[in-house]
Amino acid sequence: MDGDEADDERSALALLLPFYVNGTLPQSERARIETALAADPDLRAELEAVRDIADLVRRGGAEIAGPVATPERLDALLRRIDADAPRPGLRRLIPGRRAQAPSARIGAPARVWKRAFAAALALAVIQSGVLAYQAQSPKTYASLGGPEPSKPAVRRLLLRLDPDASWAQIEALLEVHDLTLSGGPRGGAIEVDVPADADSAELVATLRASRLVTFAGVVN
């Protein structure tokens, strides 16, 4: 290898050093770099510079504490989505639909119908969620051979939800508190199973503080 070729090789390897440092380089190229590093002090200096940058970014970057998605932000985003016009993809699914003037779309009667439709849809989705859950549950039958095995007592809460709450918000609420939908909706309320290790009283207090919940109480 002459001088120019050696320079070209070193330049090519120097460009790969960031990926050598972050560990994503294929083994064959790692080996190429390690061979060159053993013989080339300039490349070793370059490697140190790359490591310094990696260290700077990792230490500083770790301090972005990954803010938790606050419910308020999610709520605000979902409200904007609610207020959004139908997407082009969905509009195409409605044959014969014509674009309406903005004033017609944002009129009060349209809003009332939209809210009524959203509420009906939310109830239907909750109901289908319950049916799907019940369909997945194993069916057990008492046999003549003996008593049913004893089951751990399930703790259950009754929740009445804000009528304006969307299904996405309800689902997020259940997920955050590790609750499983087990019944309802009946009379505007749902039943949820509480995780075995949770403190029911504390959970009820927390749920009552949520603006999505208008009532929370222990069922059994």
Next chain:
Amino acid sequence: MLTKEALSQIAAGDRAAFTQLYLHAKPSLIRYAAALLAGDVDAAMDVVDEAFLNIWREAGRYTGDGSADGWIRRIVRNKAIDWLRSRRERPLPTDGDRGFAHRQADEADTPEATAEKTSAADELRRALARLSPQHREVVWLCYFEDRSLSEIAVIAGCPENTVKTRLFHARRLLRGQLERLQTN
């Protein structure tokens, strides 16, 4: 849930899938956007919310070819660049602003540890401020997210050679700052 699958459900109007994707992906997207915005975490949160609104509207445009994560990041990047353009006159966040250091308030830390954390955060913010958004992006994806060359090329939407040269130029641009850090 896979991001690709989530996008297809969102395209069909599935709000639960949207919420799930939001809760799952938001923290890393905020970090990524904050890097593009030279450490302004508050702006990054707004940018990511705007990007999610676009994801809701445009999920049907994702064809399934290529990385879904890359598709989402491109939306976040475009929103971040729009934000930078709209705030061209706005100065970069100062030490007292809500940037990296603000997010790291930890009552358990000793004053020395807090000072060290603030220092690392500020050093990174200063370093990123020296770079263009394109350079910040590759620096972040390579050194913080440990992405491979091919992944970065997909996310950044440029050839692999461009990624390599951007990283090289970023190194040159940051050399002075790194030398000063080493002498301190």
